[in-house]
Amino acid sequence: MGNYFNPDIETAPREYLRAIQSARLIRMVRNCYDNVAFYKQKFDDIGLQPGDIKSIDDIVKLPFTMKQDLRDNYPFGLFAVPKEKLVRIHASSGTTGKQTVVGYTQGDVERWSEGSARAIVAAGGTKSDFIHVSYGYGLFTGGLGLHYGAEMLGATVIPVSSGNTARQVQILKDFGSNILCCTPSYAMFIGETLREMGIDPNTLALRAGIFGAEPWSENMRREIEKSLAIKAYDIYGLSEIAGPGVSYECEEQTGLHVCEDFFYPEIIDPETLEPVPDGVYGELVFTCIGKEALPLVRYRTRDISAVTHEPCSCGRTLVKMMKPRGRTDDMLIIRGVNVFPSQVEHVILSLGMEPNYQIVVERVNNLDVMTVNIEMSDSMFSDSVRRIEETERKICNALQSTLGVSASVHLSEPHSLPRSEGKAVRVIDKRKL
Amino acid sequence: MPINQISIFVENKTGRLAHITSILAKRNIDIRALCIADTTDFGVLRLIVSRPEEALKALKSEGLAASSTEVLAIGIPDVPGGFAQAIKVLSDAGIGVEYAYAFITPDKGHAYVIIRVEDNAAAEKVLTEGGVMLIDQAQIFG
Numbered sequence: 057m058g059n060y061f062n063p064d065i066e067t068a069p070r071e072y073l074r075a076i077q078s079a080r081l082i083r084m085v086r087n088c089y090d091n092v093a094f095y096k097q098k099f100d101d102i103g104l105q106p107g108d109i110k111s112i113d114d115i116v117k118l119p120f121t122m123k124q125d126l127r128d129n130y131p132f133g134l135f136a137v138p139k140e141k142l143v144r145i146h147a148s149s150g151t152t153g154k155q156t157v158v159g160y161t162q163g164d165v166e167r168w169s170e171g172s173a174r175a176i177v178a179a180g181g182t183k184s185d186f187i188h189v190s191y192g193y194g195l196f197t198g199g200l201g202l203h204y205g206a207e208m209l210g211a212t213v214i215p216v217s218s219g220n221t222a223r224q225v226q227i228l229k230d231f232g233s234n235i236l237c238c239t240p241s242y243a244m245f246i247g248e249t250l251r252e253m254g255i256d257p258n259t260l261a262l263r264a265g266i267f268g269a270e271p272w273s274e275n276m277r278r279e280i281e282k283s284l285a286i287k288a289y290d291i292y293g294l295s296e297i298a299g300p301g302v303s304y305e306c307e308e309q310t311g312l313h314v315c316e317d318f319f320y321p322e323i324i325d326p327e328t329l330e331p332v333p334d335g336v337y338g339e340l341v342f343t344c345i346g347k348e349a350l351p352l353v354r355y356r357t358r359d360i361s362a363v364t365h366e367p368c369s370c371g372r373t374l375v376k377m378m379k380p381r382g383r384t385d386d387m388l389i390i391r392g393v394n395v396f397p398s399q400v401e402h403v404i405l406s407l408g409m410e411p412n413y414q415i416v417v418e419r420v421n422n423l424d425v426m427t428v429n430i431e432m433s434d435s436m437f438s439d440s441v442r443r444i445e446e447t448e449r450k451i452c453n454a455l456q457s458t459l460g461v462s463a464s465v466h467l468s469e470p471h472s473l474p475r476s477e478g479k480a481v482r483v484i485d486k487r488k489l
Numbered sequence: 490m491p492i493n494q495i496s497i498f499v500e501n502k503t504g505r506l507a508h509i510t511s512i513l514a515k516r517n518i519d520i521r522a523l524c525i526a527d528t529t530d531f532g533v534l535r536l537i538v539s540r541p542e543e544a545l546k547a548l549k550s551e552g553l554a555a556s557s558t559e560v561l562a563i564g565i566p567d568v569p570g571g572f573a574q575a576i577k578v579l580s581d582a583g584i585g586v587e588y589a590y591a592f593i594t595p596d597k598g599h600a601y602v603i604i605r606v607e608d609n610a611a612a613e614k615v616l617t618e619g620g621v622m623l624i625d626q627a628q629i630f631g
Binding site: 432433434436437438439440441442444445448466467468469470471472 | 494496498499500505526527528530531533535552553554555556558587588605
């Protein structure tokens with residue numbers, strides 16, 4: 057038995073949780089029908105009345121929402137509240153340069169912060185801890201998500217944001233940070249910097265780390281734990297649902313407890329769209345039963361996971377989802393940033409080049425490195441190396457500004473990139489996750 | 490009288506140069522001069538060949554990125570300071586040289602240098618007035 061941020065919910069009897077979920081789903085469906093034209097249309101199309109939803113069991117009657125729906129209704133088309141009710145906007149990169157925009161009411165921010173606060177407590181955090189947030193602050197939900205969670209707990213936030221690793225280390229050392237929050241690859245990098253600077257991690261006050269926003273393996277967890285002399289916890293979230301804190305690990309680390317009083321999870325077969333039983337992997341779907349501004353109905357995350365309702369030794373009764381195993385689409389997560397191959401194609405086409413390319417992702421010194429191989433064409437070629445290098449730089453700059461993450465460009469000879477029948481192999485992910 | 494230089498994109502991979510030159514060898518095309526400009530990532534192979542049009546067509550049909558560029562060839566006395574004198578003529582006229590490379594010739598007492606400049610006509614005029622010998626395609630291949 058451990059500590060809980062909100063024991064009334066985190067260890068609640070299942071029937072009690074179900075009652076909360078039913079009440080919230082009924083209210084949410086009514087909100088969607090009355091305030092979001094997109095959902096009214098979708099419900100009408102299948103002859104569904106808000107009154108048909110009487111309990112959480114009826115969730116299977118509801119239609120799905122896709123990322124494309126957010127794009128089609130860019131930027132605010134799916135919002136269910138007027139602007140005066142909004143207190144925050146976040147955004148994440150989309151497939152064609154268009155961002156996915158999300159909004160929060162005061163209550164939404166509080167519920168999201170609570171999810172993040174639960175995660176910090178589950179990782180052993182207390183009011184007296186210094187929480188070192190090295191996630192990026194800004195439109196990305198990482199930084200502010202953990203920031204607000206730590207404040208809600210009453211702990212002390214050190215809002216370092218990402219980058220400037222030498223300064224990160226100095227703060228860890230001089231301020232005595234107790235819990236580090238960042239992407240797992242950045243945690244690895246900080247660990248490496250410690251070693252280079254000759255600092256013994258055991259001399260730091262750091263006890264735990266809360267890492268998420270990109271996939272990572274058990275091997276990586278062990279390496280981080282060793283290099284920083286901490287216990288490393290996984291946290292999951294996505295901006296469409298809220299941000300980090302949708303689910304989180306407890307000390308048992310056999311899955312992530314979902315804040316299912318706010319975000320109701322389902323696992324479906326991505327082909328048949330039918331729910332699958334506990335323990336079976338499928339596509340993770342969330343319904344934002346605790347959200348007012350952007351109450352997404354059965355949002356298909358594209359993440360592949362499974363859930364289990366088996367009791368956890370930590371005492372929490374909240375359902376656990378397994379660490380996502382992969383995705384049902386071709387989205388890549390590079391240093392915490394979502395990248396779609398189609399974005400790269402868009403950049404290449406916009407520069408008037410042939411879309412013969414291949415994306416190679418590797419982990420070099422524990423940092424994701426993306427290289428875009430592009431075939432040389434007559435229009436790009438010159439007898440002057442300087443001109444070719446200028447072209448290369450132009451592509452690099454365009455990729456950086458569209459993707460929000462840097463990529464190096466490698467020019468290949470014409471027809472040298474593999475062509476496969478039908479769908480070209482656009483991505484080679486060499487990261488061992 | 491500029492001459493045609495063939496430039497080819499070469500990825501830094503073992504065997505590429507052998508592949509490219511064999512395309513020309515198969516067609517009995519003679520290479521008189523060559524130069525490779527390289528970066529860490531790729532190289533540009535520049536060639537002066539006996540039948541440039543045919544060479545370009547052959548290289549392209551083999552799927553290579555190649556182009557033809559007009560460059561100047563000059564003949565300079567094979568004595569110390571010979572090249573310095575010729576190149577000074579260009580720099581005095583404010584003409585920059587993008588790249589240059591030299592090669593041996595059957596013409597005893599002279600070295601030939603390929604020069605790539607922005608404006609061939611202007612450079613040709615300055616070189617002729619400066620007493621520098623310009624070489625044409627026929628002279629290179631004797």
